Amino acid sequence: MGKKITDKVTWVGKIDWELKHFHGDELSTNRGSSYNSYLIRDQKTALIDTVWQPYDTEFVARLKEEIDLDRIDYIIMNHNEIDHSGALPELMREIPDTPIYCTAKGEAIIRGHYHQDWNFVNVKTGDTLELGETTLTFIEATMLHWPDTMFTYMSGENILFSNDGFGQHFATETLYNDTVDASELYYEAEKYYANILNPFSMMATKKVNEILAMNLPITLICPSHGVIWKDEPTQIITKYLEWADAYQENQVTIIYDTMWNSTRAMAEAIAAGIQSVDPMVRVKLMNAAKDDKSDIMTEVFRAKAVLVGTPTINNGYSFAIAGILELMKGLKFKKKKAAAFGSYGWSGEAVKQITEKLGTAGFEAVNDGYRTLWVPDQEQIEKCREFGAEFARAL
Ligand SMILES: Cc1cc2nc3c(=O)[nH]c(=O)nc-3n(C[C@H](O)[C@H](O)[C@H](O)COP(=O)(O)O)c2cc1C
Ligand SMILES: [Fe+2]
Ligand SMILES: [Fe+2]
Missing domain, CATH: 3.40.50.360 (Flavodoxin domain)
Structure with a gap:
């Protein structure tokens, strides 16, 4: 079953306690990981990201327990690497006409992976999608860490869905940053930054400053791996600014x-x-x-x-x-x-x-x-x- 995050948002992802290697064997994930997918139910219903392919049938089955799939109005794909898009084919078999909102690069990547002619809607920074009481605003985050990456901001609930950004390979049943061991969490967040995002530090600095300049109220940061930043959510944004600036300790x-x-x-x-x-x-x-x-x-x-x-x-x-x-x-x-x-x-x-x-x-x-x-x-x-x-x- 899903995990309720707010009245309108439910986590419908997969916790992968067993994952020890990622990207083939490029990266170790000693504390497991999760593939976070989020279901938003307002007057309209939107699904943000899916899960890794091995969990596709499980994902779709659990999603069906949560909602009649035909009631999903929009699918939002923030980033289309297989750990997030892998369950799309299984889901799209059930609801083949549902529009998929993603960047133009996102569409190209989905097409390149799954070779399907789904109903794509390309979005750019500043484009919005009205859900009822809340609105989604898209923010392109090119090369953080793929060409297609974008963030989705939900106004009304003040949630930043940041996909891999601010993520950690860290399995947790309790989902929130204030429910886990802080030093373990920070180690995993830093390891994630060092091993995945460090090459894109210039983009990270630019993007984080751009988001800060937008002065968006942020109550939650919901990444696609690991914990949701709920207690002082901007602490990880501040950390990213430090990490992106040729970080070093003594x-x-x-x-x-x-x-x-x-x-x-x-x-x-x-x-x-x-x-x-x-x-x-x-x-x-x-x-x-x-x-x-x-x-x-x-x-x-x-x-x-x-x-x-x-x-x-x-x-x-x-x-x-x-x-x-x-x-x-x-x-x-x-x-x-x-x-x-x-x-x-x-x-x-x-x-x-x-x-x-x-x-x-x-x-x-x-x-x-x-x-x-x-x-x-x-x-x-x-x-x-x-x-x-x-x-x-x-x-
Ligand atoms: C399979 C093998 C190949 C080696 N090839 C070289 C070599 O091409 N040039 C060289 O100067 N020493 C070579 N050595 C010698 C090692 O560099 C030397 O034994 C060194 O002290 C080993 O350091 P270690 O104790 O840190 O392993 C080779 C040793 C082994 C076992
Ligand atoms: Fe990724
Ligand atoms: Fe990912």
């Missing part, structure tokens, strides 16, 4: 991989060296092969500087580090300093390669990196410590 994140622990010993010595110069800086070590890659990206997002270490393997760097560097490049982090290090046996080209790769990924390499031959002895450990200290002084 943190250095050290990511390494190792086969025989030499590079790990280097990482630990470097960490100690950083601490000796700046006892206040938070230093985090993460093993690229063992730690969760999405958590690693969250720790890169938080860091003011990053060190990447790898042994040289077959004239290159390790498999796990290659993946991490690819993620770091794609997420387009800004204004972060970096350096490379690692152990080697004969040719030792990995440190130079990583330093270059960090540069092309938008990080500012502060030096040429540091290598040790085979297993570091006490003297080499001292030098790694000094390398860490120098790195800290350069921040």
